Amino acid sequence: MEGVDHLASERSRAQFDVEEMKVVWAGSRHALEVSDRISRLVASDPAFRKDNRTSLSRKELFKNTLRKTAHAWKRITELRLSEEEASRLRFYVDEPAFTDLHWGMFIPAIKGQGTEEQLQKWLPLAYKMQIIGCYAQTELGHGSNVQGLETTATFDPQTDEFIIHSPTLTSSKWWPGGLGKVSTHAVIYARLIIDGQDYGVNGFIVQLRSLDDHLPLPGITVGDIGMKFGSGAYNTMDNGVLRFDHVRIPRDQMLMRVSQVTREGKFVQSNVPRQLVYGTMVYVRQTIVADASCALSRAVCIATRYSAVRRQFGSQNGGVETQVIDYKTQQSRLFPLLASAYAFRFVGEWLKWLYTDVTQRLQANDFTTLPEAHACTAGLKSLTTSATADGIEECRKLCGGHGYLCSSGLPELFAVYVPACTYEGDNIVLLLQVARFLMKTVSQLGSGKKPVGTTAYMVRVEQLMQCRCAVQRAEDWLKPSVILEAFEARSARMSVACAQNLANFANPEEGFLELSADLTEAAVAHCQLIVVSKFIEKLKQDIPGKGVKEQLEILCNIYALFLLHKHLGDFLKTGCISPKQASLANDQLRSLYSQVRPNVITLVDAFNYTDHFLGSVLGRYDGNVYPKLYEEAWKDPLNDSVVPDGYQEYILPMLKQQLRNARL
Amino acid sequence: MEGVDHLASERSRAQFDVEEMKVVWAGSRHALEVSDRISRLVASDPAFRKDNRTSLSRKELFKNTLRKTAHAWKRITELRLSEEEASRLRFYVDEPAFTDLHWGMFIPAIKGQGTEEQLQKWLPLAYKMQIIGCYAQTELGHGSNVQGLETTATFDPQTDEFIIHSPTLTSSKWWPGGLGKVSTHAVIYARLIIDGQDYGVNGFIVQLRSLDDHLPLPGITVGDIGMKFGSGAYNTMDNGVLRFDHVRIPRDQMLMRVSQVTREGKFVQSNVPRQLVYGTMVYVRQTIVADASCALSRAVCIATRYSAVRRQFGSQNGGVETQVIDYKTQQSRLFPLLASAYAFRFVGEWLKWLYTDVTQRLQANDFTTLPEAHACTAGLKSLTTSATADGIEECRKLCGGHGYLCSSGLPELFAVYVPACTYEGDNIVLLLQVARFLMKTVSQLGSGKKPVGTTAYMVRVEQLMQCRCAVQRAEDWLKPSVILEAFEARSARMSVACAQNLANFANPEEGFLELSADLTEAAVAHCQLIVVSKFIEKLKQDIPGKGVKEQLEILCNIYALFLLHKHLGDFLKTGCISPKQASLANDQLRSLYSQVRPNVITLVDAFNYTDHFLGSVLGRYDGNVYPKLYEEAWKDPLNDSVVPDGYQEYILPMLKQQLRNARL
Ligand SMILES: Cc1cc2nc3c(=O)[nH]c(=O)nc-3n(C[C@H](O)[C@H](O)[C@H](O)COP(=O)(O)OP(=O)(O)OC[C@H]3O[C@@H](n4cnc5c(N)ncnc54)[C@H](O)[C@@H]3O)c2cc1C
Ligand SMILES: Cc1cc2nc3c(=O)[nH]c(=O)nc-3n(C[C@H](O)[C@H](O)[C@H](O)COP(=O)(O)OP(=O)(O)OC[C@H]3O[C@@H](n4cnc5c(N)ncnc54)[C@H](O)[C@@H]3O)c2cc1C
Ligand SMILES: [Ca+2]
Secondary structure (H helix, E strand, O other): OOOOOOOHHHHHOOOOOHHHHHHHHHOOHHHHHHHHHHHHHHHOOHHHOOOOHHHOOHHHHHHHHHHHHHHHHHHHHHOOOOHHHHHHHHHHHOOOOHHHHHHHHHHHHHHHHOOHHHHHHHHHHHHOOOOOEEEEOOEOOOOOOHHHOOOEEEEEOOOOEEEEEOOOOOOOEEOOOOOOOOOOEEEEEEEEEEOOEEEEEEEEEEEOEOOOOOOEOOOEEEEEOOOEOOOOHHHHOOOEEEEEOOEEEEHHHEOOOOEEEOOOOOEEEOOOOOOHHHHHHHHHHHHHHHHHHHHHHHHHHHHHHHHHHOEOOOOOOOOOOOEHHHOHHHHHHHHHHHHHHHHHHHHHHHHHHHHHHHHHHHHOOOOOOHHHHHHHHHHHHHHHHHHHHHHHHHHHHHOHHHHHEHHHOHHHHHHHHHHHHOOOOOHHHHHHHHHHHHHHHHHOHHHOOOOOHHHHHHHHHHHHHHOOOOOOOHHHHHOHHHHHHHHHHHHHHHHHHHHHHHHOOOOHHHHHHHOHHHHHHHHHHHHHHHHHHHHHHHOOOOOOOOOHHHHHHHHHHHHHHHHHHHOHHHHHHOOOOOHHHHHHHHHHHHHHHHHHHHHHHHHHHOOOOOHHHHOOOOOOOOOOHHHHHHHHHOOOHHHHOOOOOOHHHHHHHHHHOOOOOOOO | OOOOOOOHHHHHOOOOOHHHHHHHHHOOHHHHHHHHHHHHHHHOOHHHOOOOHHHOOHHHHHHHHHHHHHHHHHHHHHOOOOHHHHHHHHHHHOOOOHHHHHHHHHHHHHHHHOOHHHHHHHHHHHHOOOOOEEEEOOEOOOOOOHHHOOOEEEEEOOOOEEEEEOOOHHHOEEOOOOOOOOOOEEEEEEEEEEOOEEEEEEEEEEEOEOOOOOOEOOOEEEEEOOOEOOOOHHHHOOOEEEEEOOEEEEHHHEOOOOEEEOOOOOEEEOOOOOOHHHHHHHHHHHHHHHHHHHHHHHHHHHHHHHHHHOEOOOOOOOOOOOEHHHOHHHHHHHHHHHHHHHHHHHHHHHHHHHHHHHHHHHHOOOOOOHHHHHHHHHHHHHHHHHHHHHHHHHHHHHOHHHHHEHHHOHHHHHHHHHHHHOOOOOHHHHHHHHHHHHHHHHHOHHHOOOOOHHHHHHHHHHHHHHOOOOOOOHHHHHOHHHHHHHHHHHHHHHHHHHHHHHOOOOOHHHHHHHOHHHHHHHHHHHHHHHHHHHHHHHHHOOOOOOOHHHHHHHHHHHHHHHHHHHOHHHHHHOOOOOHHHHHHHHHHHHHHHHHHHHHHHHHHHOOOOOHHHHOOOOOOOOOOHHHHHHHHHOOOHHHHOOOOOOHHHHHHHHHHOOOOOOOO
């Protein structure tokens, strides 16, 4: 059976050019070439093998990750990889590690908040990994509320130093990745105190460990915060705890791009606008949305392939059984996730553009679009990570019992992924920010202030409050204009309804708190509209390749009509569509599932994931699932002996016991 | 801080008698007394400590579980515990183990399917644990479709034996808990073959391992199938793989209560009705629903207590911040889960009654209610396990970053719980069974055949198709009759709509497949109605204790109105309620959240869980979260040394490397 493609007949049914779809997914021919080359490089290197990861003890697991990161760094330097290639390589090694924070948070924080001199001093050291850094913001007592951080940085004019201190237990830094065991340095956030006055939270570069023997420097207590969700999973990361006992750092280690402290202890705001930090947030969140499409597509790839291999019921006269992917219940759970993966990919692509746009405007001192861009990225981060976390678990369930085995790859994918709903902004807290922005937008509609960017549709609010959906036949639901109008009307009406209800409160802040659950729903409606509209925009582009655009159109319609079905209450309550139109949408959705069915295996092939990266017996490219599941099982350490360790002490006496006392 | 109750002020606000609520939750004073006594016994015994479980390697973890089960058995026999007490003890030890299957599946299977002689021979051995058994049905290739199992049991008239054989790779038994390393015996399911003819799937008792040295008997290959979801979690269980190479067993080891094979090789159906197996299923599923309320209440208890301890934002002039439990978004996610836990508890209690009822009827040869009871338990199993799995993960997210730590107890709770959505019937496959029963019920409505039990409301279908909800003010939504009518109308209308759509298909079977996604939604609507109506019925009972009934009424309303909000599309689409009424329901729901708020800590205290059982730093009874989180962290094996193992080989060289080649 080795070498046979069990999914060949599925692949031969595809109605589009998979190679061209790969380009669309990757973003460009160049991106595809790099991804393809680097992922194969990683997959073919035995040092990067992923087996056994889930049955290792914490220490073994962690050491193994240190080995892999060292090897990755060796390959990156030996092969003289570009920054893009190096980052792809770390991605395909597929193991959370301190390097993620070093490259993804420590360096960007310095870049964003450091002065020219600070960049010149610190970046070369960091780029060459002569120092290893992490990002230490969260404390035991404060995460979401950054302004409530308790760590202090008190200026000592005598010595021209800051004294970094943890005044309470809850001020202990808690969670930073890479902090516990590896980082030599950290960007930490602390309240700046000068002469008894509190100037709020600022960033500082602090050395934590000696570069000679890796021991914590005097006054520093540092360690790992313990096991996290899952086996393997995020436990390869040393999320850490850190306490300062009056640790002194030179004044020039405060990140001073936006505010400075002078030699005399004067606090000075620079003329660099504070909004700059938003730019960095837009950047980080854009990468999170891109990661969401990766994680979701990975789970979908596994569940789709396995659903085509798995047969259950429906055999007539002893013939083969039905592939579970042919059951409509399976399709109605799986295909919307496939569509979501593509939808998130394209909205992520658009966010990349948005970041460039924002950056250019910032350089031109144009801050007009910044609040909108900020709200939009916050919302999309929340929407895509929540949907991805739920989607991965749904894919696991779609694989029946076998999805519960680590060899399916899905448990670990879930456990590694879920914190994305919490870090870089708790998803509910983010939705509340979006809602605040929406309420502001609505309240200003009368004032002549034009809504911009993704809220531009609000300018047509009067029309959207009244429009009636024109759908008469199921096929009408295929028109982008019809879909767009329904989603715009739903979102506008929900926002306006919230605004009206808020107006009933004497104290607007109290009203916001009281109605916050409704407000988050309005925010979700707005964000879903963004994703749908960016998918539709994408399809207006010229997309080459036989059948490629047609498949994407089907996926776009599936995504939209699936959301309409899921949130039907919103659409009906606000009168955007009628019950009859809802039922036509449902009919159309079923028909779209049948249309996409022959193409789904090839649509997941277009992600171009290697078997190494997928790390799933169920998701193997060749569909040779059963022999490989069987083979994997025997590798478990428990199978080292037929009779388990503990038999003599614990099982044998039970079997041989003569029960005199028992009542049983 | 040790010994201080940080939640005392919360507890003093409660408006009801917590001791009486404990009785309601436990089911009776007797049940509470037993639970309370046994849970304290377990909690106070150092041999049952649960710490470090998540950082152990697979082998250490498994051996530790063997130790605990042996100790539990020792205590059970020493203390001469009753069957009820013994089962409580295993429950509070809180670690999946082979004994779960021995007591929960092996023994019940023999009881249900064995003849009198077989019970007399096998049960005493099993009760004394002189043999250890498991339940081996599922194979690598077949789980849901039991009729497709491939293992064969061929009768050999020469020797009066069955030859048990695994003819293909996919016929390998796969998943049975306790099979891999511990069980000496199994009830296995195989196709009965006599004289070349296939008599379908039957059960057989097979010895797997020698009682002397625990080695697998000749012809038997057995092992563990490897790591599953989570660290710790279900990896304490030896789910196993098993292959037979022409293994012979005596004829009298076929379970012959329902069908027999005679000495001459004749296949005989006994006059015991086949429906008997439904009785066992009702029993097993009733325990699963009870387990759902336990698992969900546990997660809710943790998230509720922590939400009262955690403060974030909202500080005015440096005062204390807002408890996150006071945010309406937090309430709208958490309080419905609290209400669900109570709802599932009561529907589980009712299922216990249903099982007794079914058993009595079976004994009286009355099979009329059996199909309805079977559909109802299938649906409730599906509904409660899905809601519980999702609910646990929601509770974890409600705890922000700290919920991702194993010390929160929530990751392990989730990982252990989720397979309940898959085993004992995949939740979607079960909903399809419910849907089939509903369609049959609807189709027979005209025929004079009266719907029974939980489908009795269907008799009023004409009225339910037309009734109009009478709600005019938010308070109207508090009336049980109003709620009941809305849920009945929704369910009836969805079922009838499905039946009408099915009628458009020439081939009903094809129609069922095509519309199956809609059908599962109708099934869910029906099952939610059952839970709501059983909660309402419970409240008609006499419930003593100050304020107890009032709190339960609030919870019942929260449960119903939360479902109404979540599935608003169903209610609006079928015209059961108007958009205006929906909005009043929403207002009422918000007000209910405020009403229950002062009581929530005490409502979770009523579960009467020990800190040992909860296994969560965040859920501690005394709310002393931060010092204990900090303490826990340092116990991780990674903190054994300040400088991590691997520093010399992997970190130091990176820091000291002079990069000549790198492009960076
Ligand atoms: C795997 C992982 C890695 C991390 N890595 C880092 C790192 O490298 N560096 C770092 O500094 N930090 C890191 N963090 C910390 C992370 O950024 C925080 O956990 C996150 O910001 C959430 O904050 P919290 O934990 O305080 O949640 P909380 O704010 O305590 O949330 C608890 C609950 O309260 C609710 N809530 C809070 N405020 C409000 C409000 N105003 N209105 C309504 N509801 C509210 C939330 O919705 C949530 O349900 C990491 C966390 C994790 C899990
Ligand atoms: C932790 C755990 C413990 C277990 N313990 C035991 C044990 O002790 N003994 C034992 O014998 N077994 C045990 N099992 C096996 C368990 O009973 C099966 O996994 C379960 O019955 C589901 O079957 P499956 O895995 O074949 O799923 P599948 O049927 O393969 O499901 C895969 C997908 O196909 C879909 N599907 C299947 N049929 C249909 C249909 N007709 N229509 C629509 N969709 C369909 C499902 O909804 C699912 O999405 C255990 C499993 C687990 C995970
Ligand atoms: Ca582990």
